[in-house]
Amino acid sequence: MIRCDLRTVSLVDDAHPQYVALSYTWGDPSVTTGILVNDCVFKATTNLVAALRSLRSNWYQVIANRPVLRGHKEFVGPLWIDAICIDQGNNEERSQQVQIMRRIYATANFVVSWLGEKLPQHVAGMEALVQIHHALETKANYEDYSWLEENTSLWQWDVKTREPNTAWKSIAQILDFPYWKRVWIIQELIVCKWALAMLGDLVLPFSAFSHFCDFCKAVNRSLKVSQISPLLHIYAQVQTLQIDLSSLSHLLAIRYKFEIKELMSLQWLLSRFYKRLATDPRDKIFGLLGIANTSMKADYNKSAEDLYQELALMWTDKVSAPSLDFFLYSGFSQIRPDASWPSWVPDWHALQASISFIPWGIFMNDRAPGPFTKMVLQRPITVEQRRLRVSGLLADQIVATNRVNYGETYGDMKRDLLRLMVETIQNYGPKFLMPLMRCLMWCEGAEDDNSVLEQFIDMFQHLRTFAQNNGVDILPELEDAMLKGAAGKTNLVDFHLIAHLPFWRRSVCHTSKGHLAAAAPNAQVADFIAIVPGCSCPILLRRVELWYVHLGPCYVDSLTEVGVCKLLKDDTAKMENFEIR
Numbered sequence: 208m209i210r211c212d213l214r215t216v217s218l219v220d221d222a223h224p225q226y227v228a229l230s231y232t233w234g235d236p237s238v239t240t241g242i243l244v245n246d247c248v249f250k251a252t253t254n255l256v257a258a259l260r261s262l263r264s265n266w267y268q269v270i271a272n273r274p275v276l277r278g279h280k281e282f283v284g285p286l287w288i289d290a291i292c293i294d295q296g297n298n299e300e301r302s303q304q305v306q307i308m309r310r311i312y313a314t315a316n317f318v319v320s321w322l323g324e325k326l327p328q329h330v331a332g333m334e335a336l337v338q339i340h341h342a343l344e345t346k347a348n349y350e351d352y353s354w355l356e357e358n359t360s361l362w363q364w365d366v367k368t369r370e371p372n373t374a375w376k377s378i379a380q381i382l383d384f385p386y387w388k389r390v391w392i393i394q395e396l397i398v399c400k401w402a403l404a405m406l407g408d409l410v411l412p413f414s415a416f417s418h419f420c421d422f423c424k425a426v427n428r429s430l431k432v433s434q435i436s437p438l439l440h441i442y443a444q445v446q447t448l449q450i451d452l453s454s455l456s457h458l459l460a461i462r463y464k465f466e467i468k469e470l471m472s473l474q475w476l477l478s479r480f481y482k483r484l485a486t487d488p489r490d491k492i493f494g495l496l497g498i499a500n501t502s503m504k505a506d507y508n509k510s511a512e513d514l515y516q517e518l519a520l521m522w523t524d525k526v527s528a529p530s531l532d533f534f535l536y537s538g539f540s541q542i543r544p545d546a547s548w549p550s551w552v553p554d555w556h557a558l559q560a561s562i563s564f565i566p567w568g569i570f571m572n573d574r575a576p577g578p579f580t581k582m583v584l585q586r587p588i589t590v591e592q593r594r595l596r597v598s599g600l601l602a603d604q605i606v607a608t609n610r611v612n613y614g615e616t617y618g619d620m621k622r623d624l625l626r627l628m629v630e631t632i633q634n635y636g637p638k639f640l641m642p643l644m645r646c647l648m649w650c651e652g653a654e655d656d657n658s659v660l661e662q663f664i665d666m667f668q669h670l671r672t673f674a675q676n677n678g679v680d681i682l683p684e685l686e687d688a689m690l691k692g693a694a695g696k697t698n699l700v701d702f703h704l705i706a707h708l709p710f711w712r713r714s715v716c717h718t719s720k721g722h723l724a725a726a727a728p729n730a731q732v733a734d735f736i737a738i739v740p741g742c743s744c745p746i747l748l749r750r751v752e753l754w755y756v757h758l759g760p761c762y763v764d765s766l767t768e769v770g771v772c773k774l775l776k777d778d779t780a781k782m783e784n785f786e787i788r
Contacts, residue, residue, distance in 0.1 A: 209242035209251075209259050213292070214285060218307070218314050228287045228315035230395040230402070231258050232323075232386050233486060244291060255290055258321040258405075262286070265408045287311055298507035305505035309398050309497030318399040318413075322386050325407025332377025333409045335361055339422050340415035349425040355437040362437035375444040378419075381406065382451035390483035390494040393476075397462045397498050420456050423448065465498055473499035474522055474532070481536065481558050488556035489514050516552045516593065523588050523741070531588075531597065531741040538727070538747070538759040549593045550757040551787045594754070595787045599739035601748075602771065603763060607717040608730055627715065635717070722766060727759035736763055737785065738771050754786040 216223045234254035241248045242256060251259075293304045304311075312318060338361065342354040355362060360374055386392065396402055402413035423445045426438060445452075457479055464471060476495045485491045488511035496505060503521065506514075519533040536553035548554060589596045609627060714730040717723060724736065726747050735748045735755075745766060747758040 209256060209263075211242065211244045211249075211259075211291065213245050218310055223314070224285060225316045226285045226287055228312050228318045228395070228399070229258060229262075229289075229321060230312075230318050230392055231255065231321035232389045233290065234385075236486065249291065251290065254321075254323065255288065257324050258319075261321075261324075261405060261407060262319065265405070265410065287315065301507045302505045305493050305496070305507075309394060312395050312497075313398040313400070315399060317401040317403060318395060320386070320392070320396065320402055320404045320413055322381065322384050322404055322406045325409055328373065328377055329381060329406055330377070330409070331360070331373045332375075332379075332381045333406055333411060335374040335378060336381075336415045336419055337411050340411065340418045343418040343422060344414070349421050350429050352429075352438055355441075359437075362440040375447070379448055379451065382448065382455065385484075387451070387454060388482075388484045390480060390485045390491055393458060393461065393480055393483065394494060394497040396458065397465045416455060417459050420452060420459060423452055424456075461498070470500040471498060473501040473503065473518070474530075477518075477555065478536075481555055485556070491555040492518060511556065512548060512552070515555060516549065516590075519552050520588075520590065531739050532743050534739065534742045534746045534757060535744065535760045538757040549595070549788060551595045552593075593788070595785075597739060597785055597787065598782050599737045599785050600771065600774070600782055601735050602738050602745065602766060602774070603718040603720050603722065603724070603736040605716045605724065605726070605730060605732055605734045605736070605747075606719050608714045608726075608732060609716070631715075631723075635723075718763060722763050724761055724763040726761040729758060730761075734758065736761060736766075738766075739785075748785065748787070751788075754788050757787050 216226075232254060234252045236252060238253050239250035240253055240256045242251050242259070243249070289304075294300045338358050342358070343349055360372060363372055396413065404411055404413050404416070426442050426445050429438065461471070461476070461479075473492070473495060476499050477492070480495065481491070483491070483494075485494060489507065489509070492503070492514055493505040496503060501521075503518070509517075519537075522530045522533045533553055534551065536555070536558060538550050609630070714726045714728055715723060716726050716730055718736065726734075730747060731749070733750075735750065736745050737748045738745055742760075744760050745763055747761045748755040749758055
């Protein structure tokens with residue numbers, strides 16, 4: 208049986224003992240195993256028990272991978288483990304410890320990332336990661352691939368099955384572990400001095416994952432100028448990992464920003480990591496506080512709803528440019544007039560499992576805000592009994608909807624998309640085909656499979672042919688991006704963000720002013736398209752008696768910030784007061 212002793216130490220000065228912090232995922236909290244903590248039985252999750260057993264059995268191997276500890280053979284702890292070291296039933300203690308979580312992981316001698324228990328199929332992947340790490344850790348030029356000639360296991364195919372070797376499939380399984388989906392690992396891995404990854408008894412420096420990302424990016428850059436046979440095989444495998452590589456690349460990019468002391472707002476971090484998982488809904492916020500430039504403090508006495516509302520209102524605290532961009536992340540659920548959760552407050556916990564409907568172009572895409580976004584709010588934002596009162600402009604109204612439901616397969620999606628294009632031409636004329644494309648391309652999109660990039664390029668070719676046959680040119684900028692991506696002239700790890708099959712589960716709507724709009728799937732006839740100063744894109748509102756319910760962000764073709772300002776200047780539209788519940 209695992210036996211542990213608890214000790215209380217201070218991190219205020221340098222007199223504290225050396226210790227190791229564990230980064231892991233709890234696993235199912237209902238499946239536990241008893242361990243002894245100060246001679247008392249403590250119910251630990253099975254994943255934590257597996258990590259403790261592996262650390263105890265392989266500690267010398269851990270030391271061998273950490274040069275600072277070599278020779279300290281008696282150093283078998285202490286360990287810092289959140290489930291044991293924090294009284295999870297005491298909200299005051301939880302709040303206090305989470306507030307110093309950054310210091311805990313930053314002060315640790317190093318961090319052990321426990322990926323999970325090892326299975327036979329994981330060995331090839333870990334070995335491949337070690338090979339790439341050893342090959343690149345001393346190289347200045349990552350595009351020197353001469354070392355591949357001696358590492359044939361990375362690119363040779365199985366002669367019998369005529370399929371790629373098991374190494375890449377194994378890496379894909381490792382990158383898909385639940386560990387990578389956990390919100391807390393972001394802070395734990397960003398602030399630590401050094402991290403070690405453990406998969407069962409397999410150990411490697413966490414920097415091996417950084418080298419792996421760099422290697423995959425180099426392969427994408429080099430393919431267009433290289434005919435090296437190993438590289439061609441590896442390129443094909445890299446394309447199957449774009450989703451997981453994108454997630455890992457984001458984590459590494461944030462670590463770099465942290466190292467150069469670049470300030471990152473809590474809202475900005477949430478916009479990138481809101482899909483990460485947390486058992487406690489409040490931890491979707493608290494897990495990022497340690498690396499965010501924010502005054503918010505962890506307080507487990509607050510409910511998730513109160514916390515999320517507080518965060519939404521913090522968006523408006525900027526005196527120079529108040530922001531209402533919390534509207535971009537709220538209103539996705541099916542709205543009921545008697546719903547207890549305010550429709551304008553983002554439910555960050557529910558967003559972890561929802562289809563992303565966040566705009567990445569037109570109004571967003573990190574561009575500088577236009578004149579309407581910069582407009583000073585004419586009246587202060589007020590909240591009373593969870594009712595938000597804000598000024599805005601009712602710019603348009605939906606008169607017809609066509610929900611885009613593409614079935615379960617790529618073939619179903621392609622056929623239904625072409626059907627939608629045909630109906631658009633029949634009902635509104637060929638001139639609406641390009642606006643339709645802009646509406647469909649507006650959002651980040653849906654869940655993907657491993658061949659998403661190839662499918663998207665294939666889809667684009669069908670759409671371009673169809674459009675040309677109907678005398679309509681596809682968006683030049685979209686075509687340019689697609690052709691560059693297909694030719695390998697861009698970094699496909701980043702280009703993958705464009706290839707998220709952005710056609711799923713939305714309504715393509717026709718408005719009273721003759722425009723096409725992309726909106727959430729629960730859009731209905733008579734819903735209003737509103738422009739609110741401080742929000743980066745239009746929002747969809749539904750009138751309920753004398754107040755409104757927020758349904759989510761939307762995109763209206765031809766409704767630009769310049770156009771909105773012209774409406775106000777021409778006095779054809781006026782600012783109004785909205786009460787949103």
